Amino acid sequence: MILIEEVTKEYDQLGRQQGPLIAADRLSLEVPEGEVFGLIGPNGAGKTTTLKMLCGLLTPTSGKIIVNGVNVELQPDEAQKHIGYLADFFSVYGNLKVWEYVDHFARAYKLDRGSLDTRVRQAIAQVGLETKADSFVEELSRGMKQRLGIARAIVHDPAVLILDEPASGLDPKARVELKELLRQLNRQGKTIFITSHVLSDLQEICTAVGVMEKGKLLKAGKIEEVMRSAGTARRVHLRLASSGFELSRWLEGRGIISNPPSNPLSADFPFSGTDEDLASLIKNLVQAGAPICSIEEKMDSLETIFSKLSSGEVM
Amino acid sequence: MILLFSNPEFLRYSRSQLRTNKLISTAILSLALSVTIGFFMLHGKAESGEPLRAVGNRLLETSFILQALILGAGGGIACLNSIYTEKEHNTFDYQRITRLSSAELALGKLFGAPLLMYFICLCLTPLTLYAATVAHAHLSLVVAAYITLLVASIAFHAFTLLLSLLTVKGSQVSGIILALVILWLASADISHGPMHLHPLGPFESAELATAPSWELASSSSNWPTRYQFESSPLTDEFLGRPVHHFTVLVLIDLLLTGWFLIAVVRNIKRDPNQYEAYSSLQFLGLAVFLNILFAGFYTTNWATPLDAQAGFLAFDLIIFFFLGVALLRTRERVRSLLHAPGHPAPTLWASYLARTRFGPWRDACGIYDSGSIELFA
Numbered sequence: 001m002i003l004i005e006e007v008t009k010e011y012d013q014l015g016r017q018q019g020p021l022i023a024a025d026r027l028s029l030e031v032p033e034g035e036v037f038g039l040i041g042p043n044g045a046g047k048t049t050t051l052k053m054l055c056g057l058l059t060p061t062s063g064k065i066i067v068n069g070v071n072v073e074l075q076p077d078e079a080q081k082h083i084g085y086l087a088d089f090f091s092v093y094g095n096l097k098v099w100e101y102v103d104h105f106a107r108a109y110k111l112d113r114g115s116l117d118t119r120v121r122q123a124i125a126q127v128g129l130e131t132k133a134d135s136f137v138e139e140l141s142r143g144m145k146q147r148l149g150i151a152r153a154i155v156h157d158p159a160v161l162i163l164d165e166p167a168s169g170l171d172p173k174a175r176v177e178l179k180e181l182l183r184q185l186n187r188q189g190k191t192i193f194i195t196s197h198v199l200s201d202l203q204e205i206c207t208a209v210g211v212m213e214k215g216k217l218l219k220a221g222k223i224e225e226v227m228r229s230a231g232t233a234r235r236v237h238l239r240l241a242s243s244g245f246e247l248s249r250w251l252e253g254r255g256i257i258s259n260p261p262s263n264p265l266s267a268d269f270p271f272s273g274t275d276e277d278l279a280s281l282i283k284n285l286v287q288a289g290a291p292i293c294s295i296e297e298k299m300d301s302l303e304t305i306f307s308k309l310s311s312g313e314v315m
Numbered sequence: 316m317i318l319l320f321s322n323p324e325f326l327r328y329s330r331s332q333l334r335t336n337k338l339i340s341t342a343i344l345s346l347a348l349s350v351t352i353g354f355f356m357l358h359g360k361a362e363s364g365e366p367l368r369a370v371g372n373r374l375l376e377t378s379f380i381l382q383a384l385i386l387g388a389g390g391g392i393a394c395l396n397s398i399y400t401e402k403e404h405n406t407f408d409y410q411r412i413t414r415l416s417s418a419e420l421a422l423g424k425l426f427g428a429p430l431l432m433y434f435i436c437l438c439l440t441p442l443t444l445y446a447a448t449v450a451h452a453h454l455s456l457v458v459a460a461y462i463t464l465l466v467a468s469i470a471f472h473a474f475t476l477l478l479s480l481l482t483v484k485g486s487q488v489s490g491i492i493l494a495l496v497i498l499w500l501a502s503a504d505i506s507h508g509p510m511h512l513h514p515l516g517p518f519e520s521a522e523l524a525t526a527p528s529w530e531l532a533s534s535s536s537n538w539p540t541r542y543q544f545e546s547s548p549l550t551d552e553f554l555g556r557p558v559h560h561f562t563v564l565v566l567i568d569l570l571l572t573g574w575f576l577i578a579v580v581r582n583i584k585r586d587p588n589q590y591e592a593y594s595s596l597q598f599l600g601l602a603v604f605l606n607i608l609f610a611g612f613y614t615t616n617w618a619t620p621l622d623a624q625a626g627f628l629a630f631d632l633i634i635f636f637f638l639g640v641a642l643l644r645t646r647e648r649v650r651s652l653l654h655a656p657g658h659p660a661p662t663l664w665a666s667y668l669a670r671t672r673f674g675p676w677r678d679a680c681g682i683y684d685s686g687s688i689e690l691f692a
Binding site: 108 | 405
């Protein structure tokens with residue numbers, strides 16, 4: 001798990017009269033084990049700085065960061081055992097072969113010599129590059145290079161993966177593959193801390209999110225909680241198989257909708273109750289004889305939530 | 316500490332630089348170069364009627380200069396590019412978060428980045444051995460010349476590695492120019508000046524290989540006259556005593572390598588905003604080391620003790636200024652140190668202290684005519 005306590009990162013810059021540049025402002029956050037946590041925010045919000053502090057590349061001006069019980073600043077060597085990091089650019093050694101590249105990092109992470117080859121092969125297989133193991137890295141496509149980057153990040157089997165914009169620059173097919181790979185890694189028990197500009201991608205794979213702007217963490221928590229706190233309610237879409245049931249009147253009678261829907265066979269309405277309330281509503285509808293053939297739950301997108309939070313609409 | 320040959324960073328360089336195809340083409344080119352140089356020099360001898368031994372000596376000198384150029388300058392540039400290029404390609408961050416220790420990473424780069432240059436030198440060795448045979452050179456001197464070449468090159472590589480670590484984006488060319496200027500300065504003979512110390516650079520290997528014997532100039536009856544000192548390329552003078560230049564060069568270059576490596580190891584895995592070449596104690600140690608060199612090899616008779624003092628102060632002012640600049644690489648660091656209450660940057664105040672403390676004393680002594688002291692005014 002990841003624990004960030006009151007972390008601040010300041011850059012003292014000559015020529016700036018208004019004081020130091022604050023890239024991260026008293027960030028506090030806890031990401032439980034097995035979570036896929038997405039950090040969202042505009043460019044310059046401090047996401048990359050936060051990630052770099054998490055893996056020990058930058059030293060916080062104040063505060064502390066604990067990854068899997070290890071203080072990253074005080075025990076960097078021990079902390080690196082638990083962290084796999086992927087930056088927001090394709091950074092590979094083009095003049096090495098795929099297996100040599102992964103092998104280099106396996107050795108650099110001081111894996112046991114006896115299991116080194118096996119682990120290298122496993123990491124390459126996990127990202128689906130077995131057939132390219134003997135190819136030069138420079139010959140790989142962008143999507144493959146990104147997968148190779150993930151192989152590098154997981155070669156020492158870290159508990160926490162820190163990924164900075166892993167989907168940037170990838171085509172749609174590669175993005176789908178990447179998402180599937182991340183889900184698979186999460187299923188294996190890895191905690192994933194990820195940033196992305198493609199919020200719909202994050203929405204698909206994240207279990208929790210944090211919204212960051214100008215170095216501050218505006219909101220963080222489970223996606224549903226963040227949405228609720230952002231004042232966004234889920235919407236429910238109902239569809240009947242046949243006519244004969246007065247759906248709109250039934251819903252109006254219970255104060256669920258105020259205006260009758262244009263289509264008598266369907267209804268789309270906001271629902272602010274709990275999951276249990278929704279289950280009860282459906283049960284009552286069925287008992288009342290509604291021939292329900294489809295119930296769809298819709299949620300506001302992360303884009304909507306982000307724009308509400310970042311505009312100060314919800315704080 | 317992982318042994319060098321199993322050092323992952325060294326292994327990475329050997330895998331990328333020493334691929335069979337590359338090695339074969341490099342070996343063929345080196346062989347062609349050796350044959351061409353050998354042929355033209357021997358052909359020239361036939362026309363000029365120069366003795367074969369003299370031609371062999373020139374060939375030996377040329378081969379060592381060539382190797383010094385390849386290993387020294389070429390290897391230096393490879394080291395200079397090593398960290399800088401990784402920073403440019405953003406692979407350096409990945410190196411920093413591995414479990415390699417700073418020393419392992421630094422040594423892997425120091426010996427790995429110029430690997431191809433070492434191989435080229437190896438390919439030129441037959442030319443050197445042939446030339447040594449023709450010149451009837453002392454085998455021990457040739458071996459000493461190779462040791463000199465190696466040690467001086469490693470010292471220069473360590474310096475360029477440090478430079479590479481400190482070089483910021485967009486200043487690679489400036490870094491290369493600075494490195495080459497330093498290499499040229501290290502190869503310049505300052506023994507004709509007040510320092511009785513021959514060059515410490517890798518090109519000195521050519522002088523050593525072609526020296527007639529190991530004999531020191533001190534064998535002369537009236538040492539230490541300037542004339543005899545200058546006429547002996549193998550003799551330095553330390554605290555008034557003749558010492559063999561080979562010993563001096565190896566010792567000083569090894570110590571310099573150590574000093575450069577300390578700075579590299581101290582910083583290579585750090586947050587770049589936290590770079591600080593040396594700790595206060597290390598900084599003091601380096602200043603003492605440089606003072607010992609200056610005091611030991613500066614053998615001109617001072618006119619007065621005051622002149623000697625002025626000379627040392629001027630020397631230290633330069634050292635403290637440059638080390639101060641090296642300590643304070645980043646603007647953020649400069650500002651935070653200057654603004655730290657009660658802890659102002661000590662080296663930046665060195666010239667201020669020299670002026671305020673030394674100035675009144677100088678006025679009292681009435682020594683306005685000393686050029687060195689005027690530096691403080």
